[in-house]
Amino acid sequence: MVQVSRRPVISAPTLIRSLARLSTFAPPEAAPSLSDRMSQWLGWTDAIALSSALKANPPAAAPGARPAAQDPASELARVRIDLAAAIARDCGLAAAPGGQIRALSAAERQRAASFAEFPAYRQRYATSQQTMDTAIGALRTRLRAQLATQSPDAARLASVDAVMERVMGARERTLLASVPNLLEGHFVRLRDTEQAAMAAPRVPGAPPLAPAGTWLDTFHRDMQSVLLAELDIRLEPIEGLIAALASVRIGENVSEPGQHDPLPR
Numbered sequence: 001m002v003q004v005s006r007r008p009v010i011s012a013p014t015l016i017r018s019l020a021r022l023s024t025f026a027p028p029e030a031a032p033s034l035s036d037r038m039s040q041w042l043g044w045t046d047a048i049a050l051s052s053a054l055k056a057n058p059p060a061a062a063p064g065a066r067p068a069a070q071d072p073a074s075e076l077a078r079v080r081i082d083l084a085a086a087i088a089r090d091c092g093l094a095a096a097p098g099g100q101i102r103a104l105s106a107a108e109r110q111r112a113a114s115f116a117e118f119p120a121y122r123q124r125y126a127t128s129q130q131t132m133d134t135a136i137g138a139l140r141t142r143l144r145a146q147l148a149t150q151s152p153d154a155a156r157l158a159s160v161d162a163v164m165e166r167v168m169g170a171r172e173r174t175l176l177a178s179v180p181n182l183l184e185g186h187f188v189r190l191r192d193t194e195q196a197a198m199a200a201p202r203v204p205g206a207p208p209l210a211p212a213g214t215w216l217d218t219f220h221r222d223m224q225s226v227l228l229a230e231l232d233i234r235l236e237p238i239e240g241l242i243a244a245l246a247s248v249r250i251g252e253n254v255s256e257p258g259q260h261d262p263l264p265r
Contacts, residue, residue: 015229113213190215
């Protein structure tokens with residue numbers, strides 16, 4: 001297996017640590033506070049929209065008004081599985097019969113490595129990001145609609161989330177669009193390291209070299225790990241909405257008649 005230099009990195013989200021491990025990217029030792037970062041990202045029109053959503057008094061949900069939907073946790077699990085499979089395909093991990101994912105064979109690896117150019121992988125990464133954006137955005141919209149029927153407070157939270165998705169979505173896409181730039185350096189280093197090893201004179205007693213093209217298989221796996229870490233970040237708002245839905249339902253169950261009968265005197 002092709003080896004690249006590893007640098008110790010500070011504690012950070014998995015995506016940041018993965019990028020630091022695979023590239024020359026160095027995460028800051030102390031991240032700005034959330035309030036400082038938000039002040040940089042939110043324009044005055046965004047702040048007004050967020051304030052309006054926070055102060056709004058949504059109408060109370062009609063009794064029994066609940067949109068038909070799958071269990072939110074099950075729906076999240078399905079979306080996560082589907083997107084992880086799509087990521088594997090976009091990372092060049094070939095699909096075997098039955099939909100399972102397999103590694104490239106030695107012959108496939110060598111042939112693919114001989115023609116590999118990074119622009120194709122940049123496009124694959126962008127395709128994965130678009131697939132995630134579409135699927136997660138649709139799920140987020142469905143969960144907000146479900147949350148909005150629960151109570152005035154839950155409806156207000158749904159409104160705030162809609163504003164945050166609009167305001168932060170553009171910023172998120174801009175930041176995540178830069179990830180392939182970091183992966184490109186990793187791609188080049190892996191390829192050049194293997195080519196140099198193949199061209200170097202063999203030293204008696206040295207361990208055998210990995211098969212030609214192994215570097216590309218390594219890159220496929222590393223690109224997959226970065227995309228999966230990005231998927232986790234993109235799903236965090238979904239997990240928050242599901243937690244809010246669960247909290248509302250727990251509150252409804254607790255407040256049902258008979259749940260808090262007074263103690264006998």
